[in-house]
Amino acid sequence: xxxxxxxxxxxxxxxxxxxxxxxxxxxxxxxxxxxxxxxxxxxxxxxxxxxxxxxxxxxxxxxxxxxxxxxxxxxxxxxxxxxxxxxxxxxxxxxxxxxxxxxxxxxxxxxxxxxxxxxxxxxxxxxxxxxxxxxxxxxxxxxxxxxxxxxxxxxxxxxxxxxxxxxxxxxxxxxxxxxxxxxxxxxxxxxxxxxxxxxxxxxxxx
Amino acid sequence: xxxxxxxxxxxxxxxxxxxxxxxxxxxxxxxxxxxxxxxxxxxxxxxxxxxxxxxxxxxxxxxxxxxxxxxxxxxxxxxxxxxxxxxxxxxxxxxxxxxxxxxxxxxxxxxxxxxxxxxxxxxxxxxxxxxxxxxxxxxxxxxxxxxxxxxxxxxxxxxxxxxxxxxxxxxxxxxxxxxxxxxxxxxxxxxxxxxxxxxxxxxxxxxxxxxxxxxxxxxxxxxxxxxxxxxxxxxxxxxxxxxxxxxxxxxxxxxxxxxxxxxxxxxxxxxxxxxxxxxxxxxxxxxxxxxxxxx
Ligand SMILES: Cc1cc2nc3c(=O)[nH]c(=O)nc-3n(C[C@H](O)[C@H](O)[C@H](O)COP(=O)(O)OP(=O)(O)OC[C@H]3O[C@@H](n4cnc5c(N)ncnc54)[C@H](O)[C@@H]3O)c2cc1C
Ligand code: FES
Ligand code: FES
Numbered sequence: 001x002x003x004x005x006x007x008x009x010x011x012x013x014x015x016x017x018x019x020x021x022x023x024x025x026x027x028x029x030x031x032x033x034x035x036x037x038x039x040x041x042x043x044x045x046x047x048x049x050x051x052x053x054x055x056x057x058x059x060x061x062x063x064x065x066x067x068x069x070x071x072x073x074x075x076x077x078x079x080x081x082x083x084x085x086x087x088x089x090x091x092x093x094x095x096x097x098x099x100x101x102x103x104x105x106x107x108x109x110x111x112x113x114x115x116x117x118x119x120x121x122x123x124x125x126x127x128x129x130x131x132x133x134x135x136x137x138x139x140x141x142x143x144x145x146x147x148x149x150x151x152x153x154x155x156x157x158x159x160x161x162x163x164x165x166x167x168x169x170x171x172x173x174x175x176x177x178x179x180x181x182x183x184x185x186x187x188x189x190x191x192x193x194x195x196x197x198x199x200x201x202x203x204x205x206x
Numbered sequence: 207x208x209x210x211x212x213x214x215x216x217x218x219x220x221x222x223x224x225x226x227x228x229x230x231x232x233x234x235x236x237x238x239x240x241x242x243x244x245x246x247x248x249x250x251x252x253x254x255x256x257x258x259x260x261x262x263x264x265x266x267x268x269x270x271x272x273x274x275x276x277x278x279x280x281x282x283x284x285x286x287x288x289x290x291x292x293x294x295x296x297x298x299x300x301x302x303x304x305x306x307x308x309x310x311x312x313x314x315x316x317x318x319x320x321x322x323x324x325x326x327x328x329x330x331x332x333x334x335x336x337x338x339x340x341x342x343x344x345x346x347x348x349x350x351x352x353x354x355x356x357x358x359x360x361x362x363x364x365x366x367x368x369x370x371x372x373x374x375x376x377x378x379x380x381x382x383x384x385x386x387x388x389x390x391x392x393x394x395x396x397x398x399x400x401x402x403x404x405x406x407x408x409x410x411x412x413x414x415x416x417x418x419x420x421x422x423x424x425x426x427x428x429x430x431x432x433x434x435x436x437x438x439x440x441x442x443x444x445x446x447x448x449x450x451x452x453x454x455x456x457x458x459x460x461x462x463x464x465x466x467x468x469x470x471x472x473x474x475x476x477x478x479x480x481x482x483x484x485x486x487x488x489x490x491x492x493x494x495x496x497x498x499x500x501x
Binding site: 022024046060065135138 | 207208209210211212213214216236239240243244246247256258260284304307308309310311313314395396
């Protein structure tokens with residue numbers, strides 16, 4: 001008497017329609033129905049963070065959620081990282097960071113760490129060490145002692161900033177859209193009529 | 207481990223949820239799922255039907271209204287953590303949110319679900335008690351308001367009726383000279399409390415304590431109020447000596463158990479220290495509120 005339900009998950013930009021039982025956990029749907037085994041299961045109890053994925057941009061533990069609860073949402077898993085524009089067809093700067101700074105040993109925690117790191121850098125492109133440690137506080141690592149993971153994320157933050165600068169500063173400064181106005185006359189093109197950009201925000205001269 | 211099989215409903219309104227509760231046997235409410243999913247997986251809960259309330263949009267709010275801070279059943283820990291209103295006006299809530307579990311769990315877990323779970327180690331129950339808050343429930347016969355003091359019965363057991371949905375938590379908006387704070391001792395980041403203390407102080411025009419609320423975490427069978435300490439504080443002027451005695455009284459009234467994290471006498475001493483710290487912050491914040499109002 002299996003009762004299944006059809007749900008739609010958009011994972012790394014690709015839409016998948018699958019039938020799941022209500023008791024199917026999201027992590028099992030991703031690994032077993034979609035065959036994406038990059039998302040790991042470490043503890044099964046919500047403690048380790050190995051199963052972390054992004055749901056509508058926010059990190060969540062996919063072992064603490066039923067697949068039906070993600071119906072209609074956008075998910076991102078580690079498999080999607082290379083396809084992001086900032087990866088430029090190669091490893092994502094975060095992945096590169098983990099390689100360069102030895103942010104992994106056995107690699108079990110790494111997909112979850114990458115997802116928490118991604119969520120952090122999306123919100124906060126220039127995090128302090130304390131902010132990085134807070135962001136990965138739901139992810140356990142049995143191997144590295146965390147120090148190199150923190151360095152890996154710092155590496156990625158710098159790399160992303162450089163990518164942005166190379167692209168003409170569009171990523172970091174895109175909020176200002178070239179219409180940037182610091183509010184001071186004869187500076188930055190002088191006061192603009194665009195009231196959406198308030199003077200205090202533009203005053204940082206970034 | 208997978209949970210046992212169950213049927214699932216996703217009501218879109220409170221009324222729909224309540225009528226499901228009324229018409230179905232052996233069912234469980236699923237909110238943020240951060241406690242419920244593990245319980246289902248370990249088969250500590252084996253319901254025939256799970257009523258997932260996450261699609262009831264009307265329960266997703268966090269706002270001041272009519273003299274109350276109102277927290278809808280779907281407000282997540284992270285919503286409180288990132289709210290400007292909370293950061294500006296509710297010190298204890300701002301202290302607590304980032305201390306609950308970890309970022310991923312805070313993105314899903316709800317404040318109301320936490321209170322409904324009634325884990326004596328849960329943080330929000332203490333805050334609700336310190337603020338003399340209320341729990342709003344919707345049942346087949348309409349709405350019922352339960353004072354926080356009358357809500358917690360036993361570990362994982364509350365006075366919420368089987369057929370009731372918890373729809374809202376609320377605490378009074380701050381008086382002109384009010385401050386509150388929460389301090390928590392945990393073994394490492396992301397852990398449940400070994401002990402915790404929430405304090406709220408309302409000062410009168412002369413700077414004397416008009417009202418004091420203290421709620422304790424993880425040191426009794428439920429979240430509890432430290433009533434002896436509260437009484438000792440009322441009518442007095444804030445001072446470190448006063449807070450020291452209040453800390454002692456809170457510790458005496460607490461009832462912790464020895465476990466692998468520490469023995470009972472250690473935890474009692476921690477209740478004393480955490481309560482003094484929470485009171486100190488609350489008093490300071492009550493002063494700051496005053497300065498802001500009089501400017
Ligand atoms: C690793 C880990 C660490 C944690 N650390 C902490 C911590 O440090 N401090 C802390 O306070 N909590 C902690 N938690 C618990 C977390 O805060 C949960 O979010 C919370 O206990 C439950 O909220 P929820 O929304 O997830 O509810 P659920 O898990 O969905 O439900 C919990 C219970 O409440 C009932 N329920 C939920 N909503 C309602 C409602 N609206 N009406 C009636 N009944 C309802 C459910 O039926 C269930 O019995 C932790 C959890 C985990 C997994
Ligand atoms: S497998 Fe999900 S938190 Fe460990
Ligand atoms: S690299 Fe082995 S658990 Fe983190």
